[in-house]
Amino acid sequence: MEEQKYNQTKAEEYVCTECGADVSLDDKVCPKCGADITELEEEKQELISQVPTRFKTLLGIGKFIAGYGWLIVIGGIVALILGVSKLDEPIGIPSLIWGFSAIGLGIFSVAFGQSIECFVSIEKNTRETTELLKAKSQ
Ligand SMILES: [Zn+2]
Secondary structure: OHHHHHHHOHHHOEEOOOOOOEEOOOOOEOOOOOOEOHHHHHHHHHHHHOOOHHHHHHHHHHHHHHHHHHHHHHHHHHHHHHHHHOOOOOOHHHHHHHHHHHHHHHHHHHHHHHHHHHHHHHHHHHHHHHHHHHHHHO
16 A cells, blocks of 8 residues: 555655655655655755746746747738739739748747747756755755
Protein backbone atom coordinates (compact mmCIF):
# COMPACT_ATOMS: atom_id res chain seq x y z
CA MET A 1 0.00 0.00 0.00
CA GLU A 2 2.76 2.38 1.01
CA GLU A 3 4.66 1.56 -2.16
CA GLN A 4 1.74 2.53 -4.40
CA LYS A 5 1.24 5.90 -2.77
CA TYR A 6 4.91 6.55 -3.24
CA ASN A 7 4.74 5.85 -6.97
CA GLN A 8 1.71 8.05 -7.55
CA THR A 9 3.50 11.15 -6.39
CA LYS A 10 6.63 10.36 -8.34
CA ALA A 11 5.96 12.98 -11.02
CA GLU A 12 6.37 15.80 -8.52
CA GLU A 13 9.30 14.39 -6.63
CA TYR A 14 12.40 16.19 -5.58
CA VAL A 15 15.65 14.83 -4.27
CA CYS A 16 16.71 14.87 -0.63
CA THR A 17 19.71 17.15 -0.12
CA GLU A 18 21.10 14.86 2.58
CA CYS A 19 21.00 11.39 1.02
CA GLY A 20 19.85 11.96 -2.56
CA ALA A 21 16.72 9.84 -2.16
CA ASP A 22 13.56 10.72 -4.06
CA VAL A 23 11.16 12.70 -1.91
CA SER A 24 7.63 13.81 -2.72
CA LEU A 25 6.08 17.26 -2.35
CA ASP A 26 3.93 16.03 0.53
CA ASP A 27 6.82 14.78 2.59
CA LYS A 28 7.99 16.92 5.47
CA VAL A 29 10.94 14.67 6.17
CA CYS A 30 12.97 12.41 3.91
CA PRO A 31 11.48 8.88 3.98
CA LYS A 32 14.96 7.39 3.81
CA CYS A 33 17.16 9.37 6.15
CA GLY A 34 14.60 11.46 8.03
CA ALA A 35 16.16 14.81 7.13
CA ASP A 36 13.93 17.88 7.29
CA ILE A 37 13.01 18.75 3.70
CA THR A 38 10.38 21.43 4.26
CA GLU A 39 13.15 23.99 3.89
CA LEU A 40 14.10 22.64 0.50
CA GLU A 41 10.55 23.11 -0.73
CA GLU A 42 10.28 26.66 0.58
CA GLU A 43 13.61 27.54 -0.95
CA LYS A 44 12.51 26.17 -4.28
CA GLN A 45 9.26 28.13 -4.34
CA GLU A 46 11.14 31.27 -3.40
CA LEU A 47 13.62 30.84 -6.24
CA ILE A 48 10.87 30.28 -8.79
CA SER A 49 9.04 33.42 -7.69
CA GLN A 50 12.32 35.34 -7.90
CA VAL A 51 12.52 34.98 -11.68
CA PRO A 52 13.25 38.55 -12.71
CA THR A 53 10.32 40.56 -13.99
CA ARG A 54 12.42 41.76 -16.90
CA PHE A 55 12.10 38.27 -18.35
CA LYS A 56 8.34 38.55 -18.16
CA THR A 57 8.41 42.02 -19.70
CA LEU A 58 10.63 40.86 -22.57
CA LEU A 59 8.45 37.83 -23.08
CA GLY A 60 5.42 40.13 -23.26
CA ILE A 61 7.15 42.36 -25.82
CA GLY A 62 8.07 39.32 -27.91
CA LYS A 63 4.49 38.04 -27.84
CA PHE A 64 3.19 41.52 -28.69
CA ILE A 65 5.48 41.90 -31.72
CA ALA A 66 4.71 38.38 -32.95
CA GLY A 67 0.97 38.98 -32.47
CA TYR A 68 1.08 42.21 -34.45
CA GLY A 69 3.19 40.47 -37.08
CA TRP A 70 0.38 37.99 -37.69
CA LEU A 71 -2.16 40.83 -38.00
CA ILE A 72 0.08 42.54 -40.58
CA VAL A 73 0.42 39.25 -42.49
CA ILE A 74 -3.37 38.86 -42.54
CA GLY A 75 -3.76 42.47 -43.70
CA GLY A 76 -1.20 41.82 -46.41
CA ILE A 77 -3.05 38.71 -47.62
CA VAL A 78 -6.31 40.70 -47.78
CA ALA A 79 -4.57 43.44 -49.79
CA LEU A 80 -3.06 40.81 -52.08
CA ILE A 81 -6.44 39.19 -52.73
CA LEU A 82 -7.95 42.63 -53.33
CA GLY A 83 -5.09 43.48 -55.69
CA VAL A 84 -5.51 40.27 -57.69
CA SER A 85 -9.28 40.65 -57.96
CA LYS A 86 -9.01 44.29 -59.05
CA LEU A 87 -5.95 43.95 -61.24
CA ASP A 88 -7.60 45.89 -64.10
CA GLU A 89 -8.45 48.84 -61.85
CA PRO A 90 -5.98 51.52 -60.72
CA ILE A 91 -6.06 50.18 -57.17
CA GLY A 92 -4.87 46.72 -58.29
CA ILE A 93 -1.09 47.15 -58.63
CA PRO A 94 -0.60 49.37 -55.52
CA SER A 95 -2.69 46.91 -53.56
CA LEU A 96 -0.52 44.02 -54.72
CA ILE A 97 2.67 45.88 -53.83
CA TRP A 98 1.25 46.87 -50.46
CA GLY A 99 0.13 43.29 -49.85
CA PHE A 100 3.55 41.81 -50.58
CA SER A 101 5.31 44.42 -48.44
CA ALA A 102 2.91 43.87 -45.56
CA ILE A 103 3.34 40.08 -45.70
CA GLY A 104 7.12 40.46 -45.74
CA LEU A 105 7.07 42.92 -42.86
CA GLY A 106 4.57 40.77 -40.95
CA ILE A 107 6.61 37.59 -41.30
CA PHE A 108 9.71 39.50 -40.22
CA SER A 109 7.87 40.78 -37.14
CA VAL A 110 6.63 37.30 -36.23
CA ALA A 111 10.14 35.87 -36.59
CA PHE A 112 11.59 38.74 -34.57
CA GLY A 113 8.98 38.44 -31.83
CA GLN A 114 9.35 34.68 -31.62
CA SER A 115 13.13 34.85 -31.47
CA ILE A 116 12.78 37.22 -28.49
CA GLU A 117 10.40 34.74 -26.83
CA CYS A 118 12.75 31.86 -27.62
CA PHE A 119 15.81 33.69 -26.33
CA VAL A 120 14.04 34.76 -23.14
CA SER A 121 12.77 31.21 -22.49
CA ILE A 122 16.25 29.77 -22.86
CA GLU A 123 17.72 32.47 -20.63
CA LYS A 124 15.01 31.92 -18.04
CA ASN A 125 15.42 28.13 -18.02
CA THR A 126 19.19 28.36 -17.82
CA ARG A 127 18.93 30.78 -14.93
CA GLU A 128 16.36 28.66 -13.08
CA THR A 129 18.42 25.52 -13.52
CA THR A 130 21.57 27.26 -12.35
CA GLU A 131 19.82 28.69 -9.31
CA LEU A 132 18.27 25.33 -8.40
CA LEU A 133 21.56 23.51 -8.80
CA LYS A 134 23.23 26.13 -6.63
CA ALA A 135 20.50 25.73 -3.99
CA LYS A 136 20.84 21.96 -4.07
CA SER A 137 24.59 21.91 -3.64
CA GLN A 138 24.51 24.21 -0.62
ZN1 LIG B 1 17.36 11.77 2.82
